[in-house]
Amino acid sequence: MKNLGWRQWLVVLAFVLVVCVTGLFAVRTVRRAIYWHYHQDEPIRPWMSLGYIAHSYSVPPWVLHQALGLPPRAGKPDRRPIREIAREQHRSVDQVIAILKDAIVHSRPPYPPPPDAPPDEGSPRGQPPAFTPGQTRGPIPPQQTPEPTQEPMRGRSP
Amino acid sequence: MSVTDQVLAALLVYGLPVLFGVILICSVGFPFPISLMLVAAGSFVEQGEMKLWEVIAVASVAAVLGDQIGYGLSRWGGRRLINRISRKLGAETNIQQAEALTKRWSGAGIFLSRWLVTAFGPWVNVASGIAAYPWRRFLLWDVLGEVLWVILYVGIGYTFSNRVQTIAEILGNLSWVIVGLIVTVILGWKLMRIFAPEATT
Numbered sequence: 001m002k003n004l005g006w007r008q009w010l011v012v013l014a015f016v017l018v019v020c021v022t023g024l025f026a027v028r029t030v031r032r033a034i035y036w037h038y039h040q041d042e043p044i045r046p047w048m049s050l051g052y053i054a055h056s057y058s059v060p061p062w063v064l065h066q067a068l069g070l071p072p073r074a075g076k077p078d079r080r081p082i083r084e085i086a087r088e089q090h091r092s093v094d095q096v097i098a099i100l101k102d103a104i105v106h107s108r109p110p111y112p113p114p115p116d117a118p119p120d121e122g123s124p125r126g127q128p129p130a131f132t133p134g135q136t137r138g139p140i141p142p143q144q145t146p147e148p149t150q151e152p153m154r155g156r157s158p
Numbered sequence: 159m160s161v162t163d164q165v166l167a168a169l170l171v172y173g174l175p176v177l178f179g180v181i182l183i184c185s186v187g188f189p190f191p192i193s194l195m196l197v198a199a200g201s202f203v204e205q206g207e208m209k210l211w212e213v214i215a216v217a218s219v220a221a222v223l224g225d226q227i228g229y230g231l232s233r234w235g236g237r238r239l240i241n242r243i244s245r246k247l248g249a250e251t252n253i254q255q256a257e258a259l260t261k262r263w264s265g266a267g268i269f270l271s272r273w274l275v276t277a278f279g280p281w282v283n284v285a286s287g288i289a290a291y292p293w294r295r296f297l298l299w300d301v302l303g304e305v306l307w308v309i310l311y312v313g314i315g316y317t318f319s320n321r322v323q324t325i326a327e328i329l330g331n332l333s334w335v336i337v338g339l340i341v342t343v344i345l346g347w348k349l350m351r352i353f354a355p356e357a358t359t
Binding site: 004008011012014015018019021022025026028029032033035036042043045046047049051052055056057058079080081083084 | 162163164165166167170171201202205207319320321322323324325327328331332334335338339341342345346348349352
């Protein structure tokens with residue numbers, strides 16, 4: 001065994017440190033990839049627009065507009081990030097995210113898929129067209145759960 | 159709300175000017191998860207919010223311009239500083255050797271640090287400027303690497319347009335793994351030389 005000077009020990013220390021940090025990032029990468037594989041939905045962040053969230057979760061944008069009580073848009077969905085919408089509606093971002101998640105859950109199987117375009121009058125599922133500020137839909141009791149559809153037909157953003 | 163969230167929200171609302179400004183600043187050296195921004199821009203292109211050619215052109219020009227600022231500042235500002243210090247320390251020979259090494263290997267280093275190990279990018283700009291690496295060659299490698307980087311990340315964002323946050327986090331971690339592996343190989347090589355038995359002549 002050689003007698004190492006302080007410079008050599010520094011290289012050994014740096015090597016061990018770099019191996020550990022690299023391993024840490026490798027583990028994080030793999031964990032993230034595994035999470036992605038098993039959880040197709042990514043978390044909703046304050047920067048996301050309703051259009052992006054609708055695109056990411058494969059629901060028609062009007063469902064999210066309606067859930068937040070925003071006027072339906074004929075063309076492109078709202079480009080504003082949800083933090084701005086939250087500010088305008090005097091809600092916290094977490095409240096807006098909760099409302100959106102709830103609307104998404106109710107647009108997916110086992111619930112019937114919403115149409116691509118918003119209905120002219122009322123809601124197709126007999127639900128109120130919009131939430132009042134600060135209100136979220138509670139969990140649906142099991143007996144109200146409709147039959148699952150054979151094949152999920154999720155709407156896509158235009 | 160984090161800085162990343164704020165910048166991405168600004169990108170959504172204001173579009174190309176924000177893309178240009180943030181990439182320019184980051185290319186000079188400001189640390190920011192810029193890959194997330196490019197991936198997000200790719201997603202917005204897929205959704206019809208932005209135009210592909212505009213995103214590629216604006217992002218590439220901003221990245222190259224930022225690199226040129228970093229190179230220029232260190233070449234004409236840092237160069238004088240290095241000369242003064244090396245003269246005082248009497249380390250002119252060492253500096254010259256380092257410069258020769260940079261000139262020899264910087265082509266590949268500049269190119270790879272533009273798109274593969276982007277964390278090294280601003281540092282390579284500074285090193286190339288201080289070593290007075292020929293500007294035209296620096297510009298050539300820089301443009302090639304940055305355009306490749308922009309197309310790669312925008313393409314990933316376009317392909318995985320509904321998973322921007324997740325894919326950017328994976329890419330961010332992966333790029334640090336690549337940086338770590340490169341440094342591990344370099345340090346491992348040094349260790350092998352330290353522990354190698356003395357050559358008998």
